[in-house]
Amino acid sequence: MDLETVRTFVAAADAGQFQEAAAELAVTQQAVSKRIAALERDLGVRLFTRTARGAALTIDGQAFLTHARELLRVAERAVASVSPARRPLRVDVIASRSAASGLMRDFHRTHPEIDLDVLMLFDIEAAVSAIRSGAIDASFRAVAAPGRPLPDDVESVRVLDEPLQLLTGPAHALAGARSVPLARLAGHRIWMPGMAPGTEWAAYYEDLVAEFGLTLESTGPNFGSDALLDTIADTPALATFMGEHMRLVWPAGYGLRRIPVTDPTPVYPHSLLWHRDNPHPALDTLRAHLTATAAGHDAAATWAPGWVIPR
Incomplete structure (x- = not known):
């Protein structure tokens, strides 16, 4: 049934x-007559009778009117359910304790009037597919890993270069350092369990290891950040990398140290991705906020892989 004829x-x-x-x-009287006639043909009944004053509903017309109004209300609700202006802005932050999650918390504090749905998707292929299908509005990613350029309809802007830090236990050889040059990490065991092949962060660390001769171990199952902290605190021979903005909390007795890495400082590049035709009005607000709060990229004495999109 044509909703325009019902309307x-x-x-x-x-x-x-x-x-x-x-x-x-805002149509002609002839168009109204044609639409009513078409509806009557579809229903197989007369809906109006002509009178001296105009048109009066028949008994069938009166019966149909209540349902016609409900049809239009249902149609309005259906449209509203997918209207960008009426649904939350859906953003993928990869992980709840990540720098991207912190960026979105800051955005929410600045724009509390904007409804948000925060999601966590594991890999970039899933995120890009969700962006292109409209399942999400934006995602934070490092782009573009070797051999995996972004599709032409997906835009990106670099919003944060996050310095890496070395996390050690209290008995580690570098635990007392105020900072540590990257070259000094050669020969130390850096443990990062669960480094899934094919992910953008695996590509990042592969380049870091290759360029600076580091020893990175990803053996063993990934039991999560709490288990990682337990192991680093108890094992003097192991250290790990973490982003400066990664939010982790551990018992005071662990004595863990977060040590800046320098000469150069490795930075993990976070970019915002979105579909070029996405109509959600809050997406422009998010992009403007991130652009206004972003620090400079590719600063002196920092390192990022050559495949990272610089803009």
């Missing part, structure tokens, strides 16, 4: 005249 029927029923209904709908 025309309701307008004519309310006005009592096809001419007034035509004026309300």
Whole structure:
């Protein structure tokens, strides 16, 4: 059933005249007559009778009117359910304790009037597919890993270069350092369990290890950040990398140290990705906020892989 003919029927029923209904709908009276005639053919009944005053509903027309109004209300609710202006902005932050999650918390504090849905998708292929299908509006990623350029309809902007830090236990050889040059980490065991092949962060660390001769171990199952902290605190021979903005909390007795890495400082590049035709009005607000709060990229004495999009 054509909703436009139903809408025309309701307008004519309310006005009592096809001419007034035509004026309300901004169409000709002939168009109203044709739509009503088409609806009557579809239903197999007469909906109006002509009177001296205009048009009056038949018994069938009166019975249909209540349902016609409900049809239009249901249609309005269906449209509203997918209207970008009426649904939350859906953003992927990869992990709840990540720098991207912190960026979105800051955005929410600045724009509390914008409804948000925060999601966590594991890999970049899933994120890009969700962006292109409209399942999400944006994602934070490091782009573009070797051999995996972004599709032409996906845009990106670099929003944060996050310095890496070395995390050690209290008995580690570098635990007392105020900072540590990257070259000094050669020969030390850096443990990062669960480094899944094919992910953007695996590509990042592969380049870091290759360029500076580091020893990175990813053996063993990934039991999560709490288990990682337990092991680093108890094992003097192991250290790990973490982002400066990574939010982790551990018992005071662990004595863990977060040590800046220098000469150069490795930075993990976070970019915002979105579909170029995404109509959500809050997406422009998010991009403007991130652009206004972003620090400079590719600063002196920092390192990032050559495949990272610089803009």
